[in-house]
Amino acid sequence: MDSEKYKKCASEQEEKFESICLRCGECCGALDDVCVNLVKTKTGNRWFCKEYNDRFKLQKTVSGKSFRCVSIREHILNDTLRPNCAYRAS
Ligand code: SF4
Numbered sequence: 001m002d003s004e005k006y007k008k009c010a011s012e013q014e015e016k017f018e019s020i021c022l023r024c025g026e027c028c029g030a031l032d033d034v035c036v037n038l039v040k041t042k043t044g045n046r047w048f049c050k051e052y053n054d055r056f057k058l059q060k061t062v063s064g065k066s067f068r069c070v071s072i073r074e075h076i077l078n079d080t081l082r083p084n085c086a087y088r089a090s
């Protein structure tokens with residue numbers, strides 16, 4: 001596979017993987033001590049990360065606790081997905 005085809009294929013796979021997320025916000029603490037970067041969409045029924053492209057570093061919750069944001073792949077590998085996470089069924 002040439003480099004352009006590989007990039008296109010990788011980008012499509014990434015998009016497909018990201019589209020599984022329901023944006024419930026549970027993995028970012030929406031049900032308890034939420035990450036300061038998590039904000040609600042205008043309709044108010046979904047969440048998004050305002051630092052998504054720069055998220056993998058130390059972050060804080062609204063109560064001031066520090067934590068390191070990790071990828072969903074890392075949650076899958078470590079079996080730490082939230083009970084209702086859409087990636088459990090995928
Ligand atoms: S930084 Fe990480 S934990 Fe915080 S809202 Fe973004 S994705 Fe969620």
Ligand code: SF4
Binds near residue numbers: 023025026028085087
């Ligand atoms: S818990 Fe799963 S479905 Fe919900 S926002 Fe996090 S990754 Fe997406």
